[in-house]
Amino acid sequence: KNEVEQSPQNLTAQEGEFITINCSYSVGISALHWLQQHPGGGIVSLFMLSSGKKKHGRLIATINIQEKHSSLHITASHPRDSAVYICAVTMDSNYQLIWGAGTKLIIKP
Amino acid sequence: GAGVSQSPRYKVAKRGQDVALRCDPISGHVSLFWYQQALGQGPEFLTYFQNEAQLDKSGLPSDRFFAERPEGSVSTLKIQRTQQEDSAVYLCASSLVLGQRGYEQYFGPGTRLTVT
Numbered sequence: 001k002n003e004v005e006q007s008p009q010n011l012t013a014q015e016g017e018f019i020t021i022n023c024s025y026s027v028g029i030s031a032l033h034w035l036q037q038h039p040g041g042g043i044v045s046l047f048m049l050s051s052g053k054k055k056h057g058r059l060i061a062t063i064n065i066q067e068k069h070s071s072l073h074i075t076a077s078h079p080r081d082s083a084v085y086i087c088a089v090t091m092d093s094n095y096q097l098i099w100g101a102g103t104k105l106i107i108k109p
Numbered sequence: 110g111a112g113v114s115q116s117p118r119y120k121v122a123k124r125g126q127d128v129a130l131r132c133d134p135i136s137g138h139v140s141l142f143w144y145q146q147a148l149g150q151g152p153e154f155l156t157y158f159q160n161e162a163q164l165d166k167s168g169l170p171s172d173r174f175f176a177e178r179p180e181g182s183v184s185t186l187k188i189q190r191t192q193q194e195d196s197a198v199y200l201c202a203s204s205l206v207l208g209q210r211g212y213e214q215y216f217g218p219g220t221r222l223t224v225t
Contacts, residue, residue, distance in 0.1 A: 035216070042115075042218035043152070043200060086151065095140075096165075097214070099151035 003027050006087050006100035014108055019074040021103045023087030026068065033097065034061050034072050035086045043086070046072070077107045111135070113217035115201050121223045122191045130186045130220045134203030141184050142214060143176055144200040152200055158184060191224045198222070 004025045013019055023032070034046040047054050047061040049070070054061050058077075063070040074081055087100040114133045122128050134141050140159055144152035145168075154168040160181035169176070173192075178184040188195055198221050202214040 033214075040221075043202075043216040045213055045215060048213045095157065096154050097152075101151055 002101070003098050004087055004089055004100040006085075006103050008103060009101065010104045010106075012106045012108065013077055015078060017077050017107075019077050019081070019105065019107075021072045021085050021087075021105070023070045023072070023100055024068060025070075025087075025089050025098075027089065027098070028092040029089040030092050031090045032063055032070050033088045033090070034070075035088060037084045037086060037102070039083075046085075074105075079107045079109050082106050113201055113203050113215050115199075115217040115220050117220060118218060119221050119223075121225060124191060124193060124224055126191050127187065127189045128191055128222065130188075130199050130222070132184045132186070132201030132203075132217060134182065134184070134201070135205075135215055136182075138203035138205050138215070139181075140204045140206070140214075141178060142202045142204075143184070143186050144202065145170075146198040146200055146219070148197070155186070155199075188222075191222075193224050196222055196224045 007022045031048050031050045033048050036044045036046050049061055049063050058075045060073040072085060082105055084102040084104050086102045088097040090097060113135055116131045120128055142157050143155040145155050146152040156169055156176045157165040158178040161178050173189045175187045198219040200219045201217040204214045
């Protein structure tokens with residue numbers, strides 16, 4: 001079993017829809033990261049959080065430490081949001097990032 | 110300010126050639142990481158520097174891979190005698206500090222290496 005699991009693996013939605021991507025982890029962490037990767041592009045860090053909720057524009061990230069679960073939400077989705085969204089965690093005892101498999105999001109106009 | 114930059118963005122090498130990939134981290138960032146991302150896979154950790162010290166190279170897949178950061182800023186990942194399985198995107202990331210509560214890594218655009 002992977003230490004970081006994301007769902008869904010693939011998600012296709014219409015422009016304007018509310019998007020939710022989930023991440024569950026099984027290890028003790030010091031932080032959880034949400035990252036975005038466009039096709040052929042580099043990785044951009046969206047959020048780093050260790051508790052509660054963060055918002056940036058149309059993106060919202062939440063984390064529940066007790067349940068070891070985080071969600072990334074996109075409101076009023078747009079085709080330019082199409083990308084792979086990756087959840088990664090920094091373990092308590094290690095600086096390395098443990099990566100989820102990513103969620104490929106396609107927003108159709 | 111400028112983000113993390115990497116060069117070249119694309120590199121095609123013939124099997125057996127040596128390649129050198131460069132990473133310019135954000136100025137003042139202490140920590141620097143190299144990752145390897147094979148097609149369709151998530152990034153895999155290669156090595157970590159704190160300033161000029163290479164504190165962890167456990168992810169380097171073989172002794173053909175070598176990384177350095179001699180002055181604690183720019184880093185070079187060198188791959189000797191490239192093999193086809195080395196084809197991947199090589200990502201560099203830097204962060205300001207390595208804190209106890211985690212840290213934010215800033216990623217470069219990556220170098221896509223294709224070994225023919």
